[in-house]
Amino acid sequence: MSVPQAPHTREELLQALNQMQGELGTYFRKLPGDVFTRGSAEAWSPSHHLHHLTLSNAPVAKALQISRDRLGRRSGGRPSRSFLDIRDGYRDALAGGAKASGRYVPDPQGDQAALVQEYLDATAAVRTALAGWTDADLDRFALTHPVLGELSVREMLLFTLYHNQHHLGGVKASLGQA
Template sequence: MNKDSIAELIDDKNNALISWISAQEDEKWIEGPKNKWTSGQHALHLLQSIKPLNDALSMPKFVLRYKFGKSNRDVRDYQTVVNRYQERLKNAVGETFGPSKNMKTPALTEKQYLLDRLQVEGKKLQYKTRKISDKNLDTLILPHPLMGKMPIREIIMWTAHHIEHHTNTLKEKY
């Protein structure tokens, strides 16, 4: 996928999520299905995954290269990244990584703030995606807790799918 296509995909998926959560009753923000995340926790989890990516993309590229290295393979296409994630997800049932582990339920008073932050971080990611060079998108890598090291282009495509994955989960569970 080219940069513009990826940026548009991020925009579409992020807007769909925010629209869906915004249209739900406030109770769903703080109460989820038994042993499942609330819509507030889904929103917080996505913010906790997008923000560090934006932070990494704000770093000088030589720092990323020094810290994580360079890719030694070709970039996978969107569907291959999605399929690989779904496969890894099946083997990690019930596992949660990073700051989303033992996550609190965001208060209803935080709903608009978190949705606004998701919108802002999504727009930042779109901007950064369009701004970074194709060479850096394809050669610089970042670590992912479930997928391992991935070229930046792949991790941004994965982010679009990750947003869609959580939107679909919310639609199914509610």
């Protein structure tokens, strides 16, 4: 996936999220049905990866829709980290044994078209909700990531971009397409 090396502004994030949504939607829609579902809870199929992304993207959209006065403020006053910093932090967490748990463990139900549409809807909801944010508020407010801890809203969006890229790369690698 070709996410810009350093999306940062709200506009750049919107553009990168749109590009990501289109690329993943097209890729998963075009997979042969038997390939899309080949896998298990231990060795995820492409459908597991896609459902996991839907489960991960939907709470981000909901969080962006919460009134700002109900969101936490960032602690420490540090600037938001970059896309590459977030990527590296997540890779370190994975190397340390982090993995999906709880509500983020996929259990894909439905046909391929329905699962792709659920993903597209969840990702579009992130973009729609983001449109109501200012660049300053992306750094001012915090969300909690289950593995990475407190992130600015901007950092959570950067994580969302990388997380989608990471899973697409994992699917392609498992199918010998990397």
